[in-house]
Amino acid sequence: MRGFFRNVILPLSLYCLMIISVSAQIRLAGYQQARINPELFQHHWAARWISVPDAPNNAYGVYHFRKSFDLAARPEHFYVHVSADNRYKLFVNGKLVSLGPARSDPYNWNFETVDLAQYLKKGSNLLAAVVWNFAEYKPVAQMSFNRTEFLLQGDTAAEQVVNTDATWRCVSNSSYSPWQKPVYGYYVAGPGESLNAQQYPWDWEKSTFDDSSWPQAHMGLPAATKGRRDYPGRLLVPSPLPPMEMVQERLTQIRLTEGLEKPSSGFLKGKKNLTIPAHTKVRLLLDNEQLTTGYLSLQFSRGKDAEIRICYSEALYSDSLTHAKGHRDQIEGKFFVGYEDRVQADGGSNRDFTSLWWRTYRYINLLITTGDEPLVLKDLFGTSSRYPLQQETTFSLPERKDLQQMLDIGWRTARLCANETYMDCPYYEQLQYFGDTRIQALITLYNTRDPWLVKNALEQGRQSMVADGLTMSRYPSNLHQFISSFSLLWLGMGYDYYRYRDDAAYLKTLLPAHRQILSWYEQWLKPDYSLGYVPNWFFADWAGSFDYGEPPREKDGDSAFQDLLYLMSLQMAAELEQNLGMPALAQHYQTLQTNLKKAIYQHYWNPEKGLLADTKTQRSYSQHVNALAVLADVVEADQAKQVMQTVLSDRSLTQTTIYFRYYVNQALSKAGLGDLLLDHLQLWQEQMKLGLTTWAEMPEPSRSDCHAWGSSPNIEFYRIVLGIDSEASGFKKIRIAPALGTLKQASGSMPHPAGTIKTQYTLNAQGKLTARITLPSATSGTLHWKGKTYPLQEGPQVLEL
Known part of the structure; x- marks a missing residue:
């Protein structure tokens, strides 16, 4: 080795x-x-x-x-x-x-x-x-x-x-x-x-x-x-995937030394040996300064019978009861908890221990106990392991430099949560959960030209299906788990692929699986077309008042969240069937969604509050349900705008965490409030203040420091701020609807199946917009600005509005 x-x-x-x-x-x-x-x-x-x-x-x-x-x-x-x-x-x-x-x-x-x-x-x-x-x-x-x-x-x-x-x-x-x-x-x-x-x-x-x-x-x-x-x-x-990207990475600094004088920086650079004397106990706390995934290699000689423990952690802990971590850069008053590898040295020369499987770490705690012979550490370094995604987006907001840092953190998070599958988190689980993966796949579609990891996730969702008609919540997995809502979100991932990539032949093969899922749901419909009690875990978000991530449900299964997610899936499936599959089935889904939409509004809308309740008893209200109501067109136009204004301002509502904020921001845009996006990024700004280099699973204290479901700004800064979106299947038509808020300048680009979409916006003191837009060849589109629509053609063009 x-x-x-x-x-x-x-x-x-x-x-x-x-x-x-x-x-x-x-x-x-x-x-x-x-x-x-x-x-x-x-x-x-x-x-x-x-x-x-x-x-x-x-x-x-x-x-x-x-x-x-x-x-x-x-x-x-x-x-x-x-x-x-x-x-x-x-x-x-x-x-x-x-x-x-x-x-x-x-x-x-x-x-x-x-x-x-x-x-x-x-x-x-x-x-x-x-x-x-x-x-x-x-x-x-x-x-x-x-x-x-x-x-x-x-x-x-x-x-x-x-x-x-x-x-x-x-x-x-x-x-x-x-x-x-x-x-x-x-x-x-x-x-x-x-x-x-x-x-x-x-x-x-x-x-x-x-x-x-x-x-x-x-x-x-x-x-x-x-x-x-x-x-x-x-x-x-x-294997449908390319090999993982593997590049040598070096730890950047030694933060703490116990039992030994602090080594010179040459050791971490691979330029100087570090000798641990005989009969010595040593601790070295090493910092990579940002989270990474990779194989760690330790090269050593001599040190017969020495024990070397290599311990890995995303962060140090400040509280053993709450598992709080505090600022990720700080080590004072904190303690280390993490999994380990252990090596017992044999006294030989030029030994090299490299872990069989890759590890996730920012901090390495190196614990060494020597016997009768000194141990010579010759080198310690990592070799990254992650899916070879190539970022092809650009983004520039001269007035908001902090947003580039937000995008960098999001992209790093997305990279570390993508290996041989998408992963919820690289440290704790390494499992492909389809609720998480829908967001991760769209990050891939917006930022890269790579189709393989997205299609692999879609295919593995299909492979996970059981005879009942549901996908598993996560797959591959040797421990079966079913989250009913994630089957619908897997269907949504296929719909996203339909809108942003021209691959009709493959998408047609997914339709039978979609039909199975929706048929399974249809068996739980009540006479009024709302859903009864849907079995399995119905996870929504790690919101504070939700019971283990489940939104409120009555004993008979009554749940606005459940009904709305099903309604949105019917809407997507109807479009897919109409264009790729069976128009008669599309009509059936249309009938179901028409009746379900009426039932949702009748059961959950509270005119006094101007919101939809979580259940028919109307005892609780959430950002989640009202964002979905806007996305599903249960409330539209001015009513949708009013709902989303309340969603942002009413703190008594159950608040979304970083995961479900993706759907809230989509609803803001759909309600015509995309200009507010950049003023409501507190969930990300709070994590940046804590020194995170990747987005955490949930607000502090968080188990995982790396969950790509939080990287949705890497979609929405392009889709909402720059306004670039698909207006037809396969991205054949392009919609440009910038939401600049108070910005005076913004520019950026993103990949498209036929080339690259480029945008540059300048607002003068009088509020007039100069839009420089380039569309790929053989495409067309529309620009939407202040309630008016302007045609766009392939190639570069300048519009003065």
């Missing part, structure tokens, strides 16, 4: 996936055209799933596999397809070339395609893989076939010399064991690692290592892609 991740950047060209139409079961195209032999979709593979002989099924274990082979010459290409259960890291001649498989489920088990050519040489070559199974300790987001196995298949006859079979050698690595330290709050992201360096087979991935004592691999089933008849194993599909 020495030098395991130093200066590693995995280029996208290493991972080759294919846009295929071989079988209807494979619904996602790969992120780029690539080489996958079509015969691999028609027959069982020659490669076998292999394992270490006598290794127990569904038990914690770390295993190594090696294969030496000769080449007459270095090839131009050498494609292989690789997978494992649970996870693998693949090396070629000592260099890391692939990690995976991307998280999925046994009925859609991903394999990565890699071109190994640039790592090969004439003569002898070595493939080596580490495969691990965390079994009962595995993250909830990790699914498994309950057998630890490895698979590698050459693409054509030229590459099949490396197919996994009995010619591979293997060994069980007994140096690893799970290491679990408790943290505050719900944590399901997997164990830490304890490594006894005396038992580790150092340099196992290098050609100089002697594996002659290792046994031959046990051969299991031949591999097969999804769609093979009566196949009892994992159903293989090409």
